[in-house]
Amino acid sequence: MDWSLPLNISTQGVQIDNLFWLIFWLTAIAFVLVEVGVLWFLWRYRAREGHRARYTHGHLGAEIVWTAVPALTMIFLGIYSGRIWAEIRSPDSFPEDALTIDVTAKQFEWNVTYPGADRELGNDDDFTIRNRLEFPANEPIVVRLHSEDVIHSFFIPELRVKQDAVPGMAIPIWFEATEAGEYQIACAELCGNGHYSMRASVIIHEPDAYERWYDEQTGAAQTAAAD
Amino acid sequence: MATHSAQAARFEQTSFAVGDKKLGMWVFLASEVMFFTGLIGSYIILRWGASSSWPAPNEVLNVPITAANTFLLICSSVAMVKAFAAIEEGNQKGLKLWLLATIVMGASFVGVQAYEYIELVHHGFTPASGLYGSTFYAMTGFHGFHVTMGVLCMIWVLGKAMRGHYTQENHQGVEVIGLYWHFVDLVWILLFTIVYLI
């Protein structure tokens, strides 16, 4: 098994991973302190002939120290995490004029609706492809999540992206891939008997390759519409 | 074994001033507050979070009859207060009469509610009538269930009163059922306001 996070190909992922490892080191310090401390005390203060336990009910100074240090650490983590959270989720931080793609989850597939040649969602030239999400690298992308039936969750591990898709709601998220490649969407919320197999392909193109793919698709869609 | 009064004196150092049954009822009522908060809170979230506005109450519900019914329930609380006052003075007859009045008014309240339900269903307004139907029947239905349970307990208390169980010195049971009854009344006043009036 691999004790590391998957390959990160996302701008947001850099911040998430850094925060993960920061928390890892802080908790590792606490972990060593407590576990070694406990084992040490078990040995050092074991019952021995002629030795009586120390009769004390506490010490205010100690209480203050071990309340303040965790509290300050948590406040620090809260502020640091809050900034990153705002950059990822705050409505103000969403990229303007980004390519917007609708993703509709249903038992047990992902239907991806792309804006047509006019690059705008919500009119007749939109086209839908089942189980394939294609977009360019190095460009912010907005995905609007929908669900037709139950709650699903849109999870792409390498992009460090996860968002529940809730029926009755349209939930936007944004991300930017740093390189091209092929990955998968995994459903991350129990949605029924096919939950374990609810995957879709994610194809991240080099920017110019994407234009070509897009033109092919819109051409195909127009032809289909015309028929 | 130590004498009762010596023990009593020692317990008073550590126990609350309120007896077990009364304290138990207050504790129970705290949980009931949370139960109704779950239902009523959901109603508030669903109604005021709805994208389209719900019909006005008087378009669907019979507000005048329910207003009268509300008054009836409040009167039953007054009767309950009088029942408790009676036994505080040792008035056995007053206790029984006012308990009976509370029961009659409480049962009538349930009866009128049941009649309203039948009328509403007749007109096509059921629990399956969208969110309005869902929340209306859930809240008023559970309240009605609580009133019914209250009436049944009150009948049991009346039975004990008929057998002379309560005295001027010892009538915790009357006080405790009274507490429950007033709570149920209060919940109704809140429900009536937000479901029928607003």
Add this chain to the structure above:
Amino acid sequence: MATTTAGPTGIPVREEHHPQSFIRKYIFSTDHKIIGIQFLFTTLFFLLVGGLLAVMLRFQLGFPGEALPGGSMLPETMAPGGIILPEFYNSLVTMHGTFMVFFAIMPLLVGVYANYLIPMQIGTHDMAFPTLNMASYWLFLVSGLIMLASFWMVGGASGAGWTQYAPLSATPEASGVYNGQILWCISIAIFGFSSLLGSINYITTVINQRAPGMTWLRLPLVIWALFITAILGLLAVPVLTAAVIMLMFDQTIGTTFFLPTDGGQPLLWQHLFWFFGHPEVYILILPAMGFVSEIISNGSRKPVFGYKSMVFAIMAIAFLGFIVWGHHMFQSGMNPALGMSFMITTLIIAVPSAIKVFNWMATMWGGAIKFTTPMLFAVGFVMLFTIGGLSGIFMASTPVDIYIHDTYFIVAHIHYVLFGGSLFAIFGAIYYWFPKMFGRMINETAGKIHFALTFVLFNLVFFPMHGLGMEGMMRRIYDTSRYTHLAEVQDTNTMITWAALGLFASGLYFMLLFFWSLFRGKPAGVNPWDATTLEWSLPSPPKHGNWEEIPTVYHGPYEYSHPDVEKDWLLQNERPDVVSPAHEVTVRQGEA
């Protein structure tokens, strides 16, 4: 039997003895000790059920697509030819969680030990409402049997996760489960009543029936923990009751509370469920922390370090526990600004838990530690709960949670706090109070073997799950082979399954040891652990009504190794100057 009724001031008054039939004494008993023991046998059975369900789901994860040994006994709708179907797997996952949370851990902590210990530790004859107490047990049993029955329904048992997110849980067409889902809701509603009756009893009894001298700050930490837990239950469980009834209505009579048609909100279910669910997890840990304080103090022969801080921490955890529920919903579509506020409250709630861990360590510091089986489990709790608590910090941070939400990192966290935490403390409590309950000891060596096996195997099963979560393995996944990013996890899953089988076997070993000791354990004296709380002044087992005469309490609950007393413990109803007349002792009023 002597009946206990409340006199005019609420003080228990004992009436005349009269003989009772076997049925009144042991089956329909109102004696809090018998009720506690009834809970114990019943919950150990449900613990076994929960463990068996875990073994079955682990089998599928470890050996995907293979036939479960003995699985051909299962119906075709669950496991044709013994091969577990996805729908059955979802039920296994759901019911494992359901049985463990509601029917094993919660009642083992509360139903057993609140009932058994509260009257004795505070110095009274029985609970304030003994008949309601009896009803609480029988309602619990009925609710558990209904939950078990749901497996036999057409469509099987619920498969929507113990968290039952709507619309999946409210839509039979989507989940494939019909009556099984309804029975789940009915069972939990009845369970809610059982819990309510218990809470009313525990709260009223602790407030009103403490013995003379048993002031609030002289209560054992077990009582503080159980008392605060009862308040949590009182206020949180009714919200769940309302929610499951609304869920049941959505499925049956056409309401749409959680269904998006006509404005219903799936997220409303999550808010209601987690408003209950978060206090619930503190219900699942606080009594355990109480046991650990008691056992570590006893095992170290020292007073609990920082008693007042410990009480403060219990209250802080309980209060804060009501305002963190949104941390289960960071990725739910909830307003991100709420994510910020819930993150802050969640990070803050780590602090009182940290305070407790440090105080336990400080209790051991300078002690004279005896390595009894209860002590091993209590120290094991501290070590494992710490890991669980620290992993919680990762998920408290909303950006990190984006990645680890709904992965095995969460599963690791849950099990470190609920098994490494709560269940270890429960094992410690079982070993510790077994002599008082049954008048016999569980053999120390046999118990230590149980501890060692459990500690090692538990870590082998659950520690790797942190890594699986880091790799992105999602929860509630029947088969990992469909995902490229999970190509490497099968070996780890298979190893975990083998360790889980071993862990289950060690649980069976414990059950055998428990039952064997009931009949053949070494007879226990009144106070085999040289402990200080009031129950240890009573015979093992105590008589009905506990005391002839209510004791008087002279000092705090953990007076170990007092310098002026020769023996290294002092019962709460022992006066130090009486015990050591040669020494002049002042134990100041109100001080521990």
